[in-house]
Amino acid sequence: MDLTTLTYIIVGASFALYIGIAVWARAGTTKEFYVAGGGVHPVVNGMATAADWMSAASFISMAGLIAFLGYGGSVYLMGWTGGYVMLAVLLAPYLRKFGKFTVPEFIGDRYYSQTARIVAVICLIFISFTYVAGQMRGVGIVFSRFLEVEITTGLIIGMGLVFFYAVLGGMKGITYTQVAQYCVLIFAYTIPAVFISLQIAGTPIPQLGLGGNMGDVSFLSKLNSVVTDLGFAAYTTGSKTMIDVFCITLALMAGTAGLPHVIVRFFTVPKVHDARVSAGWALVFIAILYTTAPAVGAMARYNLHATVNTAVATGGDVFAAEAAIDGETRPEWMKRWEKTGLIKWEDKNGDGRIQYYNDKSKNEAFLAKAEAAGWKGNELGSIVKGKWEPKVDNDIMVLANPEIAGLPNWVIALIAAGGIAAALSTAAGLLLVISSAISHDLMKGVFAKNISEKTELMAGRIAAAFAVLIAGYLGYNPPGFVAQVVAFAFGLACASLFPTILMGIFSKSMNRGGAIFGMLSGLIFTLTYIVYFKRDVLLGMEKVPDSQWFLGISPEGIGVIGMLINFVVAFIVMKMTAPCPDHIQHLVEEIRYPRGAAGAQAH
Amino acid sequence: MSKNSTFDPKAYWSATLRLLTITMVIWFIVSFGAGILFRDALDSFNLGGYPLGFWFAQQGSIFVFVGLIFWYASRMDKIDREHDVHEE
Numbered sequence: 001m002d003l004t005t006l007t008y009i010i011v012g013a014s015f016a017l018y019i020g021i022a023v024w025a026r027a028g029t030t031k032e033f034y035v036a037g038g039g040v041h042p043v044v045n046g047m048a049t050a051a052d053w054m055s056a057a058s059f060i061s062m063a064g065l066i067a068f069l070g071y072g073g074s075v076y077l078m079g080w081t082g083g084y085v086m087l088a089v090l091l092a093p094y095l096r097k098f099g100k101f102t103v104p105e106f107i108g109d110r111y112y113s114q115t116a117r118i119v120a121v122i123c124l125i126f127i128s129f130t131y132v133a134g135q136m137r138g139v140g141i142v143f144s145r146f147l148e149v150e151i152t153t154g155l156i157i158g159m160g161l162v163f164f165y166a167v168l169g170g171m172k173g174i175t176y177t178q179v180a181q182y183c184v185l186i187f188a189y190t191i192p193a194v195f196i197s198l199q200i201a202g203t204p205i206p207q208l209g210l211g212g213n214m215g216d217v218s219f220l221s222k223l224n225s226v227v228t229d230l231g232f233a234a235y236t237t238g239s240k241t242m243i244d245v246f247c248i249t250l251a252l253m254a255g256t257a258g259l260p261h262v263i264v265r266f267f268t269v270p271k272v273h274d275a276r277v278s279a280g281w282a283l284v285f286i287a288i289l290y291t292t293a294p295a296v297g298a299m300a301r302y303n304l305h306a307t308v309n310t311a312v313a314t315g316g317d318v319f320a321a322e323a324a325i326d327g328e329t330r331p332e333w334m335k336r337w338e339k340t341g342l343i344k345w346e347d348k349n350g351d352g353r354i355q356y357y358n359d360k361s362k363n364e365a366f367l368a369k370a371e372a373a374g375w376k377g378n379e380l381g382s383i384v385k386g387k388w389e390p391k392v393d394n395d396i397m398v399l400a401n402p403e404i405a406g407l408p409n410w411v412i413a414l415i416a417a418g419g420i421a422a423a424l425s426t427a428a429g430l431l432l433v434i435s436s437a438i439s440h441d442l443m444k445g446v447f448a449k450n451i452s453e454k455t456e457l458m459a460g461r462i463a464a465a466f467a468v469l470i471a472g473y474l475g476y477n478p479p480g481f482v483a484q485v486v487a488f489a490f491g492l493a494c495a496s497l498f499p500t501i502l503m504g505i506f507s508k509s510m511n512r513g514g515a516i517f518g519m520l521s522g523l524i525f526t527l528t529y530i531v532y533f534k535r536d537v538l539l540g541m542e543k544v545p546d547s548q549w550f551l552g553i554s555p556e557g558i559g560v561i562g563m564l565i566n567f568v569v570a571f572i573v574m575k576m577t578a579p580c581p582d583h584i585q586h587l588v589e590e591i592r593y594p595r596g597a598a599g600a601q602a603h
Numbered sequence: 604m605s606k607n608s609t610f611d612p613k614a615y616w617s618a619t620l621r622l623l624t625i626t627m628v629i630w631f632i633v634s635f636g637a638g639i640l641f642r643d644a645l646d647s648f649n650l651g652g653y654p655l656g657f658w659f660a661q662q663g664s665i666f667v668f669v670g671l672i673f674w675y676a677s678r679m680d681k682i683d684r685e686h687d688v689h690e691e
Contacts, residue, residue, distance in 0.1 A: 066661075071642075074660035078634045081665045085630045088672045089623055093679075207662060211651035218652025236646070236657045246639050271690045276679060280672035287665050294661040592616060593688040 007146050007413040014184050014417045015161060018424070021180055022165030022173045030457050033170030034101040034436050035267045040175055042274040046281025048175045049265045051182035051425035053080075053256075053282070054289060055131070056138025059185060059422035064394030066297035067304075070227075071238030073297065075245055079252025079490075081283060081290055086257040088279030092266040094505045096275035097591045101267065102433070103260040103497065104441040110504040111515040112584055114446050119519055121437045123496045124260045127489045128430045129474070131261075132467075135427035136475025139420055145340055145399065146416035152476060158424060159472040166428045166435075167464045171268060174428045181421035186288055188418025191411055192402045193292045196299050199405060206295035223302050229318050230305065231361030231370070235298065247557030255490030255559060258498030261429040264436075272594035300397040303404050307331060308356045308380060319373040324353040333403035341383030342393040343400075349376035356380040359390070431471065435464035488530055491555070495522035495562025503570060505592075508585045510570060513577035518570030526562035530555040615686040622682065626675045634664040 027033040040048070058080070066073030098106055104124060108117025136155060143154020165173045190206075197209030201219055214222045224234045233239045240248075256262065265282075266275045306312040308330075311323035327345060337343050345354050351374065359378045361367055382393040399419075402411040439460035444451060451459070500519045503510040533555045536543035546554070553561065590596075637645055642656030650658050683689035 071657055071660065074638060074657075077661050078638055078664050081668050082630060082634050085626070085668050085671055089626050089630075089675055208651070210662075211653040211658065213652055218649075220652055220654070220657070236654050242639060246635060249634065249639065273676070273680060273683075273690060276676035277673070280669065280676060283665075283669050283672060287669050291662050291665055589612065592619070593612075594683050594690050595688045596690075 001409070003409045003412060004148060006409050007416050010410065010413040011147070011417045011420060014180075014421060017180050018161065018165060018177045021176045022169045025169050025173045025176045027168070027170035027172045027457075030101075030440075030453050030460070032172045033457055033460050034432075034440060035264070036170075036172040036175045038268060039270050040268040042269050042278035043281050044179060045175070045265060045269050045274075045278045046283075047182045047285050048178035049262065049278070049282035050285035050289075051178035051185065051421070052174075052265060052429035053262060053286060053426070054185065054422055055426040056135055056142075056419060056423035058289065058293075059189065060138065060142070060395050060398050060419050063293045063296040063300065064397035066294050067301040067397045068392075068394060069238060070233065070235035070298075072240045072245070073238075073294070075240075075248040075252065077290055077294065079249045080256055081286060082249070083253040083256025084279050084283040084286070086253060087262070087266070088276050091257055091263065091501055091505070092275040092279050093272045093594070094591045095263060095501070096266050096269065097272050097594060097596075099267075101264075102436050102440050103263050103501070104437055105445065107497075107500060107504065107515070108441070108445065110584065110587065111500075111510075111512045112581065113512045113516065116500075116512060116516050116519070117441060117445060119516060120497065120500075121441050123492065123519070123523060124437050125434060127259065127493055127497075128261060128434050129470070130489050132427050132430040132434075132471040133474035135423045135430070136471050138423035139427070140475055142416055142419040142423065146413070155472055155475050158420070158427075159468055162424055162428050162431065163465060163468045166431050166468065167461050170460065170464075171264075171432055174425075174432055175268060177428070178425045181425040182285060184414075184421040185418040185425075186285070188414040188421075189289055189296075189398075190292055191414065192405060192407055193296050195407055195411075196303070196401065196405045197295060200299050200302065206292045206299075210295040210298055219302075220298070223298055226302065226305050226312050230309070230356070231358035231363060231366045235301070241552055243552050244554050244557055247553045247560045249557075251494045251557050251559035251563075252490050254498045254563060255492075255494040258493035258496070258501065259489070260437075260493075260497070261426075261433045263501075264433055265429070296401065297397060300401055300404065304392070304397075305356065307334075307404070308354045318357075319369055321351075321353075321373070324355050327352050327354055330354065331404075333400050336403070337396060337400050342396040344381055344383050344388060346379055346381065346388050348379050349374055354379055427471065431464055431467045434467045435460050438463040488527075491526050491530060491557075491559030491562065492523060494559035495526040495566055499563050499566040499570070503567070505588070508588045509574065509580050511574050511577060511580040514570035514574035517573045518566040521569040522562040522566030525565050526559050529558045529562075610687055615682070615688060618682045618686070619679070622675065622678050626671060629671055630668065633659060633667040638664050 031037055062076055065076065095106055100106060104117045104120035107120040108114060136158060139158035140151040140155040143149055143157065144151045165177050193206040194204050197206040198204055200214065201209035201212035203209045203212055210219065212219055220236055224236055228234050266278060269275055269278050308325050309318055309323050310325060311318045311320060316323060327347060334343060355375045357370060357375065357378055378390045380392055381388055381390040399415065402415060439456055443459050444456050496519050499522060500515050533544050535541040550561065637656060638660035642660060645656035645659065646654035648655040
């Protein structure tokens with residue numbers, strides 16, 4: 001059976017499964033629509049959270065990012081897992097005890113202010129829409145690459161599917177389809193990893209393979225010498241400064257803990273105890289992928305170098321003329337993926353061979369050797385917006401992995417189903433928080449308080465339907481900066497929602513003025529800094545040199561400073577304005593004690 | 604919440620905050636400490652084929668996070684029961 005047919009069958013079967021679950025898990029009440037009835041088992045919720053959390057970017061791009069960043073990729077690994085410790089310890093159990101449906105609802109009630117609630121809704125909508133656009137795009141890309149259809153067709157199929165189960169099933173439908181999607185995506189991710197680890201390190205466990213041996217040296221030291229021989233930075237040290245690594249990691253962690261679509265998952269479990277344990281289960285399921293990804297990245301990086309330069313595997317001279325492979329005999333997978341532009345060979349010195357190295361190396365001795373060997377620049381790159389760029393696309397590391405390792409076609413088909421599952425599950429979770437922010441926070445909470453439950457449920461469905469359409473449009477016609485903006489979402493959540501929720505739980509005296517001004521100043525500072533240093537991408541203006549970064553902190557990590565500003569401003573304003581009223585202090589007292597959570601959820 | 608004569612809100616909250624502090628200190632040490640601030644020093648040791656600091660940054664911290672959450676949850680259960688605020 002050929003690859004395309006097989007891919008259609010496997011992807012089609014996974015879709016049939018999701019639709020079947022959606023029909024079975026229809027939502028009948030607002031409580032089912034917003035929080036799946038509040039009765040989800042903590043392990044099931046953990047699995048759904050993991051699928052919700054791991055997006056198209058985690059599945060398709062992260063291993064490639066790590067492959068090219070080496071140690072620098074650790075910011076994503078630690079940042080996107082450590083946030084769950086913060087969630088379990090600092091936020092989730094208390095928000096569960098509070099027992100309502102949405103994040104803005106907590107902020108509005110805790111700070112006795114509709115303004116605070118509306119500010120929170122604005123943060124939420126901005127964060128969630130930038131995120132969801134990337135997911136819909138991901139669906140379209142996977143479709144077009146594996147099923148050879150137009151991106152638009154793929155997008156419409158993806159929208160139709162999300163529409164079906166998010167609008168019909170609400171949180172209940174989403175939760176149970178996410179469980180199925182988790183199974184599909186983790187299976188698709190680990191199977192190729194196991195085989196590649198077997199080939200390179202002789203062990204089926206990738207986490208051990210990365211620390212294993214190749215011949216008589218460790219794999220990582222072999223990889224270090226391979227990449228430095230070719231002029232790249234050593235794999236296990238990387239090139240980012242320590243303060244920047246520190247700030248990016250912290251911003252990603254606090255951002256993770258402050259993302260509404262993650263927090264809201266912990267409203268679906270029955271008890272406070274379950275919220276704590278469920279965060280642990282979520283991280284177990286996430287860790288399976290996140291500890292595999294560094295192995296996939298490092299091994300794919302090695303495979304890529306070994307494929308184009310035969311001296312890599314033998315330990316010979318990488319500069320020898322016949323070491324670089326003949327372009328005519330390059331492997332089939334490379335030819336196949338060249339069609340997508342993710343990888344592209346450009347014979348700069350016209351010798352018919354592929355020289356892949358770092359021509360921007362700062363090592364003069366290396367550059368001299370490369371020149372002496374007749375190399376005229378790196379020849380392996382990708383096509384970006386119709387132009388050849390000297391950088392292989394990150395995504396190839398996961399997408400082409402099964403072919404590089406010579407695995408059978410059904411594994412390749414599985415990667416397609418896994419990528420689509422990762423994108424759909426995250427998109428659905430995001431669409432739900434957007435629709436509940438509109439129907440529950442803006443309509444029921446502020447502008448149309450008297451609507452019945454039935455009307456609210458209908459409003460939630462209509463809002464979800466509109467959100468799907470907007471997300472589809474953004475995916476079809478993405479603002480050029482989608483990838484950049486996803487990094488924003490974390491910085492903004494870290495500087496706005498996270499500190500405000502944290503103070504709402506751990507400080508009894510934090511008041512309305514402090515929260516609103518803190519949230520706004522954290523948000524505005526972070527947004528301004530990002531726009532200023534990314535104005536080349538966002539506004540098409542001339543780039544500000546990175547040397548002007550505040551304390552050497554990149555826009556990705558600046559959310560940490562925004563968070564500090566939020567705390568300081570909130571404290572100063574609190575001291576200058578009327579104290580927090582007694583009944584709110586009692587509310588804060590109440591959410592600290594677990595007993596009574598089961599009663600509070602039926603509000 | 605059913606308050607009874609044995610319940611001391613201050614004692615419960617300070618026990619909670621003590622556990623929270625211990626948990627967050629461990630969280631900080633394995634990631635920001637071992638994986639970032641002291642990575643260079645730790646990299647001179649090896650764990651299997653991994654330089655130790657690199658291992659903490661890409662593997663070890665994540666394993667510790669998982670264990671840490673379950674440990675925290677079970678200690679919290681104990682504190683909840685001792686102070687009689689646990690769920691029915």
